[in-house]
Amino acid sequence: MLSIWLNVVVQGVLTGLLYGLMALGLSAIFGVVRLVNFAHGEFAVVAMYAAFVLFRAWGVDPLWSMLPIAAVFFVVGFALQRTLINAFVGRPDYQQFILLVGVAIVLVNGLLIVFGPDAQPANLPYAFDSYLVGPLIIDKVRVYAAVAALAVCAALFGFFRFTRTGTAIRACADNLVGAAVVGLDVRRLYAVTFGIGLACVGAAGALMVTIADPVPGLGPAYTLLAFTIVIIGGLGSMAGALVAGLLIGVSEAVAGFLIAPSMKSMFSFALLIAVLVLRPQGLLGKKPA
Amino acid sequence: MRLETRVRPSRRQVLGGAVAAGAMLAAPAVVRAQAKALKVAVLLPRSGLLAAAGQACHRGAVVSPKVLADFGYAVELINVDFESNVDVARTQTERAIAEGANCVVGAFESGATLAIAQVCEQRQVPLVINIGSVPQLTEQGYKYLVRNFQTNPQLVSGGLRLVKDLMAATSVPFKNAVFVHANDTFGTAQRAAMDRLFPAAQMPFPLLESIAYDPKAQDLAVEVTKIRALAPELVLVTTRSSDAIKLVRDMVRQRFEPKAIVSPGSPGLYDEEFYQALGPLADFHLYNLPWANPKAQMTQALAAAFKTAHPTNRFEVDCFNAGFTFEGIMVAADAFKRAGSTDGKALMEAVKATNIAEHVMTGGPIQFDEKGQNNNIQAAVVQNRNRTPTVVLPPEIAVSAPVLPMPSWQGRS
Numbered sequence: 001m002l003s004i005w006l007n008v009v010v011q012g013v014l015t016g017l018l019y020g021l022m023a024l025g026l027s028a029i030f031g032v033v034r035l036v037n038f039a040h041g042e043f044a045v046v047a048m049y050a051a052f053v054l055f056r057a058w059g060v061d062p063l064w065s066m067l068p069i070a071a072v073f074f075v076v077g078f079a080l081q082r083t084l085i086n087a088f089v090g091r092p093d094y095q096q097f098i099l100l101v102g103v104a105i106v107l108v109n110g111l112l113i114v115f116g117p118d119a120q121p122a123n124l125p126y127a128f129d130s131y132l133v134g135p136l137i138i139d140k141v142r143v144y145a146a147v148a149a150l151a152v153c154a155a156l157f158g159f160f161r162f163t164r165t166g167t168a169i170r171a172c173a174d175n176l177v178g179a180a181v182v183g184l185d186v187r188r189l190y191a192v193t194f195g196i197g198l199a200c201v202g203a204a205g206a207l208m209v210t211i212a213d214p215v216p217g218l219g220p221a222y223t224l225l226a227f228t229i230v231i232i233g234g235l236g237s238m239a240g241a242l243v244a245g246l247l248i249g250v251s252e253a254v255a256g257f258l259i260a261p262s263m264k265s266m267f268s269f270a271l272l273i274a275v276l277v278l279r280p281q282g283l284l285g286k287k288p289a
Numbered sequence: 290m291r292l293e294t295r296v297r298p299s300r301r302q303v304l305g306g307a308v309a310a311g312a313m314l315a316a317p318a319v320v321r322a323q324a325k326a327l328k329v330a331v332l333l334p335r336s337g338l339l340a341a342a343g344q345a346c347h348r349g350a351v352v353s354p355k356v357l358a359d360f361g362y363a364v365e366l367i368n369v370d371f372e373s374n375v376d377v378a379r380t381q382t383e384r385a386i387a388e389g390a391n392c393v394v395g396a397f398e399s400g401a402t403l404a405i406a407q408v409c410e411q412r413q414v415p416l417v418i419n420i421g422s423v424p425q426l427t428e429q430g431y432k433y434l435v436r437n438f439q440t441n442p443q444l445v446s447g448g449l450r451l452v453k454d455l456m457a458a459t460s461v462p463f464k465n466a467v468f469v470h471a472n473d474t475f476g477t478a479q480r481a482a483m484d485r486l487f488p489a490a491q492m493p494f495p496l497l498e499s500i501a502y503d504p505k506a507q508d509l510a511v512e513v514t515k516i517r518a519l520a521p522e523l524v525l526v527t528t529r530s531s532d533a534i535k536l537v538r539d540m541v542r543q544r545f546e547p548k549a550i551v552s553p554g555s556p557g558l559y560d561e562e563f564y565q566a567l568g569p570l571a572d573f574h575l576y577n578l579p580w581a582n583p584k585a586q587m588t589q590a591l592a593a594a595f596k597t598a599h600p601t602n603r604f605e606v607d608c609f610n611a612g613f614t615f616e617g618i619m620v621a622a623d624a625f626k627r628a629g630s631t632d633g634k635a636l637m638e639a640v641k642a643t644n645i646a647e648h649v650m651t652g653g654p655i656q657f658d659e660k661g662q663n664n665n666i667q668a669a670v671v672q673n674r675n676r677t678p679t680v681v682l683p684p685e686i687a688v689s690a691p692v693l694p695m696p697s698w699q700g701r702s
Contacts, residue, residue, distance in 0.1 A: 004514060004517070007514055007543075008511065008514055012512050015508075015510075112336070116340075117337055117560060118340050119531050119534075119562065119566075121565065123568070127538070128541040128542055128570070129541065129542070130542045130544060137542075137543050139539075139540075150699040212508060212510055213531070213534070213566070214505045217337065221505065252511070253510075254512035256515070258498075258512050260501060261500060261501065261503070261509070261511050261515060262472040262502050262689075264503065264506070265503065
């Protein structure tokens with residue numbers, strides 16, 4: 001029985017890492033631009049389809065295709081922020097909300113037109129393989145996806161910690177006026193941040209193809225999941241997003257096994273409510289001054 | 290001096306105009322009553338979560354007017370997609386009736402069918418259920434509804450009886466079983482039926498646990514881990530195709546190999562989507578369901594028309610959904626032929642008096658009891674062989690012998 005429990009926890013950790021990566025982009029964008037990307041899940045689904053097409057047409061494994069997809073998503077995010085979203089920064093929240101919901105609807109319907117409503121299984125050659133580690137049976141796809149998610153997270157943390165652009169973005173997040181006063185190009189940094197946020201979503205979406213089949217209607221569920229993780233972790237805290245992703249992954253798996261699998265998501269939301277009541281700023285979020 | 294420019298109508302002209310206006314207003318009713326073909330709205334989930342099955346039903350509907358014409362029936366179809374959404378089903382039914390539908394056929398999913406039934410009852414338009422099994426559909430006293438499909442208790446009791454037949458035919462016993470079901474309308478109704486009927490069925494093995502899952506879940510890894518912990522020899526499932534794929538995929542990943550995976554009356558294991566996603570891993574799963582009778586003349590006619598109209602789809606795979614949808618339309622057309630009218634009340638009386646001996650699906654003649662339920666439908670045991678649904682029991686209509694226990698996941702090519 002202990003081995004079964006270990007299996008459940010390991011599954012939760014591996015899924016949670018992917019959840020964390022999925023939410024990281026949303027957290028990065030909110031932390032700097034102060035804008036909630038309500039089209040987040042839809043962008044993830046677009047990335048899933050991109051990875052699916054690259055695999056089906058040219059046999060490019062999603063673990064590799066996530067790199068060009070992330071690059072393209074960075075460019076798209078940068079351009080989108082400069083051309084469309086920038087005009088809405090600082091406007092009332094409901095205007096930003098409507099804009100991004102509009103973008104989400106366009107994306108979903110575009111996918112429906114191109115791919116139709118059915119799930120599109122990628123059928124990766126290792127999709128059914130698993131590792132036998134002592135008493136543990138661990139899905140190969142989950143291990144690959146989790147390792148790739150960790151690598152992306154490490155690269156992102158490294159970028160924000162050790163590069164000049166990353167430091168400048170953090171400066172904008174900490175003190176926007178101060179950043180502008182010292183001569184930082186805030187608008188460009190916003191666009192870079194939005195690009196990085198979408199690149200994260202692109203990478204996460206490409207990795208999701210390894211464990212789930214893309215369907216156009218998946219977007220809202222992913223947005224809700226990312227939003228829940230970001231609130232639990234603390235809005236704007238990237239480390240918080242990763243920790244909350246792990247927490248949700250493990251709690252869903254354990255609760256699903258212990259109580260009822262159909263009630264998995266109920267525990268995510270129970271966790272969300274508990275955090276909102278007991279620690280409104282999130283687990284690793286900063287308390288508002 | 291005042292100039293009179295207005296023309297004052299005479300009493301005769303007013304009376305004449307009134308008669309003409311009355312005739313114009315009454316014309317649709319007269320035309321409706323004297324229509325040569327019945328307008329049938331076929332409501333199906335052709336997009337969204339249930340799209341695969343909805344599309345299969347639609348393919349059966351599309352060929353129905355031509356096949357029915359050869360048998361002397363006249364129908365016109367209004368094909369409607371309700372997007373796997375109950376609210377859309379309700380509004381689209383209203384719209385179809387407003388556009389002149391005399392009868393409604395649908396809707397594959399029980400939740401949506403309940404919503405449609407309410408609209409049809411209010412508008413006094415007959416509803417013929419093609420597929421939809423929750424008992425309350427025929428238990429709520431609807432007067433404008435009949436169901437040419439089995440109820441959840443009928444599906445489950447027939448499915449369990451056939452599991453016994455399967456064990457007898459293969460001499461393979463099961464020590465225990467687990468029931469896994471989606472927590473949607475259909476799945477929970479199947480669970481209720483299973484809870485009630487399993488003890489009564491006196492099965493020679495215990496049911497260890499019933500496990501509900503969310504059909505919209507990303508994967509079913511936790512569910513499979515839970516099943517694996519119970520180590521059942523038989524896994525009874527109530528699924529749709531998308532979650533059946535996830536279930537088998539996670540069973541393979543976790544190297545869990547029961548003796549058999551059997552659906553006692555649910556879809557999912559025989560959809561093209563299932564075969565394409567799983568390849569050889571889709572083989573040897575069993576489902577106990579009413580199926581198209583290959584020996585019936587009408588089945589052969591439907592299969593031929595289907596192959597011509599849909600050369601890229603296989604009738605063998607679609608025959609469950611396509612067959613029941615065809616039969617639903619046929620029930621409406623047959624009633625219209627006998628009633629000679631599209632008036633809702635007259636048409637419904639004719640629908641209730643249906644007695645069709647020659648039809649597509651397995652079982653006796655299509656007849657409805659006082660609640661509108663056809664109790665003559667019989668299930669068969671069907672097994673996936675080379676990604677094709679193959680009838681393996683009962684022997685009189687079987688085309689192959691059942692394979693039990695199913696071969697290991699490993700080594701399937």
